[in-house]
Amino acid sequence: MTAARLLTEHTLRREVVDVARSLHERGWVANHDGNVTAKAAPGRIVATSTALSKRLVDSINLIVVDERGRVVGGRHRPFGELAMHLAVYAARDDVRAVVHAHPPHATALATTGGSLECFLPEAVVSLGANVPLVPLAPPGPKAVDALAPFLEAHDVVLLESHGVLAWGPDPETAFLRLELVEHLARIRALALPEGGPRRLSRELIAELLVARTRAGLGPEARRATKP
Numbered sequence: 001m002t003a004a005r006l007l008t009e010h011t012l013r014r015e016v017v018d019v020a021r022s023l024h025e026r027g028w029v030a031n032h033d034g035n036v037t038a039k040a041a042p043g044r045i046v047a048t049s050t051a052l053s054k055r056l057v058d059s060i061n062l063i064v065v066d067e068r069g070r071v072v073g074g075r076h077r078p079f080g081e082l083a084m085h086l087a088v089y090a091a092r093d094d095v096r097a098v099v100h101a102h103p104p105h106a107t108a109l110a111t112t113g114g115s116l117e118c119f120l121p122e123a124v125v126s127l128g129a130n131v132p133l134v135p136l137a138p139p140g141p142k143a144v145d146a147l148a149p150f151l152e153a154h155d156v157v158l159l160e161s162h163g164v165l166a167w168g169p170d171p172e173t174a175f176l177r178l179e180l181v182e183h184l185a186r187i188r189a190l191a192l193p194e195g196g197p198r199r200l201s202r203e204l205i206a207e208l209l210v211a212r213t214r215a216g217l218g219p220e221a222r223r224a225t226k227p
């Protein structure tokens with residue numbers, strides 16, 4: 001529920017580094033997994049580079065790409081999942097950051113082909129009624145096509161047999177959305193031996209979605225503030 005903040009490129013670079021290292025510290029990535037981008041200005045999207053542990057992300061190995069994915073700053077190469085990040089920016093002019101990782105509980109759910117119904121009231125306000133599952137597709141244009149239908153209504157998705165992709169007005173907010181999805185998936189896993197979390201009633205979800213819009217979150221709130 002963070003209000004949009006205007007961040008300088010210098011500050012954004014620091015947030016991208018912080019978020020990337022946090023992904024590693026939390027155990028949400030292995031090997032070279034995971035990536036973070038933040039849009040500083042038109043034609044300037046700060047990004048983590050490919051083939052690098054998120055533990056080692058630093059300001060000196062960040063790159064800058066434009067909206068077509070061409071490197072316009074830095075000495076390293078872009079990561080293979082960049083097309084999905086660029087699709088988010090193209091579809092949502094309110095988005096300034098995208099975070100991707102493979103957090104174990106949420107990714108486990110994504111490997112079963114299940115989506116995540118939000119079963120805690122606070123999560124409905126923060127994320128909406130559910131976190132959808134984007135069907136599995138090969139990297140590149142087909143992954144972008146699979147993601148496209150979910151961009152307008154959601155701020156975080158499960159990627160089937162893959163992981164989680166979250167976006168928001170700044171890197172911290174996108175990270176918090178990913179964190180909340182992993183937290184919900186973990187609680188869900190803990191509740192499964194007892195029959196799984198109970199579903200919230202439709203009436204309560206409707207009330208919570210009104211609260212979500214009132215908090216300035218979600219597609220209804222965005223439509224209301226569009227000029």
Ligand SMILES: [Zn+2]
Pocket residue numbers: 033034081100101102162163
């Ligand atoms: Zn991935």
